[in-house]
Amino acid sequence: MESINKSSIRGLVSLWLCAVLLISMVGSLQAAEKQRLFDEAELLSASEQVTIQVELDKISRELSADFIIVTKKKLDGTNIQYFANDFFEKNGNKNGSGAILAISMQERDINFTAFGKIYDDHKRRLDKIRASIGKHLTAKRYHQSFMHFTELVRPSGFFGNFAKVAVTWQPWVIALVVTLVVVGFLAYNHRGEITVGSSTYAVPGAFNLISSEDRYLRTTTTKTKVTSSKSSGGGGGRSSGGSSGKF
Amino acid sequence: MSVNVYSCKTCAAPISYDIKQEKWKCQYCNSEFAKDEIVEKTSNEGEMEVVEDLNAKIPELDEYRCNACGAKILTEGNAAATFCIYCRNPSVIKSRFSGEFHPRYLIPFKVTLKEAKETYFKWIKKRFFAPDEFKTAREIDNIRGLYAPYWLFDCRASGYVEGEGRNSKSWRSGDYNITETQHYYVKRVGSSAYDKIPVDGSKSLADDLMEGIEPYNYSAIKDFSLEYMSGYLAEKYDVNEKLAARVMEPRAQKFLRSTLEASGQRYQSMSISSSSININSVKAAYAMLPVYVLTNVYQGKKHTFMINGQTGKTYGETPFDKRKCVLFSAALFLTTWFVTVTGAVILGIY
Structure with a gap:
């Protein structure tokens, strides 16, 4: 009885190990099968392409989403936002989450569009992510810029976000303004309040506006260019949004 | 010249004004008197001779003799009501309220010395940047009630302000943010009248501090009467009407300027490029207004505080930590x- 038991257990264990191995192999094979980098503009060397593809696979698996990078030589008049949406639906997925980075070399167009959960995570930073990648592209650091994409789309925890916000200038300015206003108010009241105003000693009803002139002089107009345009819309019930610009 | 002492009808002791009762009270027998019941005991009625002795050795001090104890009362240059330093008897130096120094109005004290001290402590606690040890310093015995000499100016002001008014609006068009600003030439001509703008008539009272305890409530203003001075310190003016008017004029100009700026059509922003305001029909009335003066020494430097004797409004040179x-x-x-x-x-x- 004992020997039968032992051998049958051994058999079960080995079978189970084989199954696990097989499943994981199939899984990795499946993941590797899906192309995520479409370097049609040939910006990367073969070895660089492999590293980017590996990174895209890794985060796609981790976040159960599709991350895609596509580079084009030219778009022939197609709007990059339409192109990116279309390309993601064909090569990524139709209803799930993910993000695409699309680049066209001739127009120097760059687009970053996120879908579903990834969009929800980054919807306020679309322009920033696009601009941050764009900087590397401008400097022709293509490999670095695509690696940067794989880092940027990763959701950061509280401390990661804290560090991100901490380096922006806005909180410093807000803190400075609040401090100046509060300290200024307290210091201003330091000697006491001056409550006498223009009406304190005025004889009621004595003010007489003899004449009043308002003559139109001119109109000045200032125009400031907004560099980015956002488009966001639902595709099959999922939320998505993208940011386009030049690099 | 004579020193006036207002005395009790019952026991002949000196009496002084009681804020709460609005009557004169004898400190010895607690008798109370209304204003018309007060008997004035001047030096002529008493046996003692009071002479103003301009002592050559100390020419800056005038000398009077106390009607109660006969001691010499030394007063500083402008004191008009004071106390005998020996018997604390309140004395009013009548000559310093007569002739050109006769005040037209007065506002009686409404805040008692005790209330003034409490008001000050409450106020100084709220001064955020005042040193903590200054806030808790309880020795403020040198607080004194003073009838300060004031010039109350009635005047008319007329003139104009001119400048530029601007209205802006912004919108977005395509890839552009567009801001459009319309500029207008703006001119306002007008006049107004002002009633009883106060300017203190004493060189020893800083103008900015006195402005800080304004305004006084003029509904309680009374014709001047010497009896009210008894029990307080009082000073006669040493800044005359003309000099005080020079302090008043810029204030009245500022009042009309801001009234003109706020009149007529309003703009989102406005900048005044020129203005001219004339002050005329100036009438001044001399008045005695109540104030508590408090001097605190902190780190070897004197800090003066003023408390409005009618409203309790406090203002002062709070030390900064x-x-x-x-x-x-x-x-x-x-x-x-x-x-x-x-x-x-x-x-x-x-």
Whole structure:
């Protein structure tokens, strides 16, 4: 009885190990099968392409989403936002989450569009992510810029976000303004309040506006260019949004 | 010249004005008198001779003799009501309220000495940057009630302001933010009248401090009467009407300028390029207004505080604790920064 038991257990264990191995192999094979980098503009060397593809696979698996990078030589008049949406639906997925980075070399167009959960995570930073990648592209650091994409789309925890916000200038300015206003108010009241105003000693009803002139002089107009345009819309019930610009 | 002492009909002791009762009270027998019941005991009625002795050795001090104890009362240059330093008997120096120094109006004290002290302590506690040891310093015995000489000016002001008014609107068109600003030439001509703008008539009272305890409530103003001075210090003016008018005029000009700016069509922003305001029909009335003066010494420097004797409004040269200010600013800055960043992270606004 004992020997039968032992051998049958051994058999079960080995079978189970084989199954696990097989499943994981199939899984990795499946993941590797899906192309995520479409370097049609040939910006990367073969070895660089492999590293980017590996990174895209890794985060796609981790976040159960599709991350895609596509580079084009030219778009022939197609709007990059339409192109990116279309390309993601064909090569990524139709209803799930993910993000695409699309680049066209001739127009120097760059687009970053996120879908579903990834969009929800980054919807306020679309322009920033696009601009941050764009900087590397401008400097022709293509490999670095695509690696940067794989880092940027990763959701950061509280401390990661804290560090991100901490380096922006806005909180410093807000803190400075609040401090100046509060300290200024307290210091201003330091000697006491001056409550006498223009009406304190005025004889009621004595003010007489003899004449009043308002003559139109001119109109000045200032125009400031907004560099980015956002488009966001639902595709099959999922939320998505993208940011386009030049690099 | 004579020193006036108002005395009790019952026991002949000196009497002084009681704020709460609005009557004159004898400190010895507690008898109370209304204003018309008061008997004035001048030096002529008494046996003692009171002479103004302009002592050659101390020419800056005038000398009077106390009607109660006969001691010499030394007064500073402008004191008009004072106390005998020996018997604390209140004395009013009549000559210093007569002729050109006869005040037209007065506002009686409404805040008692005790209330003035309490008001001050409440007020100084709220001064955030005052040193803590200054806030808790209880020795403020040198607080004194003073009828301060004031010039109350009635005047008319007329003139104009001119400048530029601007209205802006912004909108977005395609890839552009567009801001359009319309500029207008603006001119306002007008006049107004002002009633009883106060200017203190004493060189020893700083103008900015006196402005800080304004306004007085003029509904309680009374014709001047010497009896009210008894029990307080009082000074006669040493800044004459003409000099005081020079302090009043810029104030009245400022009043009309801001009234003109706020009149007529309003703009989102306005800048005044020129203005001219004339002050005319100036009439001045000399008045005695109640004020408590408090001097506190802190780190060897004198700090003067003024408390409005009618309303209790306080203003003064509060010492500034720089260390406290720096520490507080730093703490506030870092806290605000931290809260802003944390809030932005939690709300996802970044």
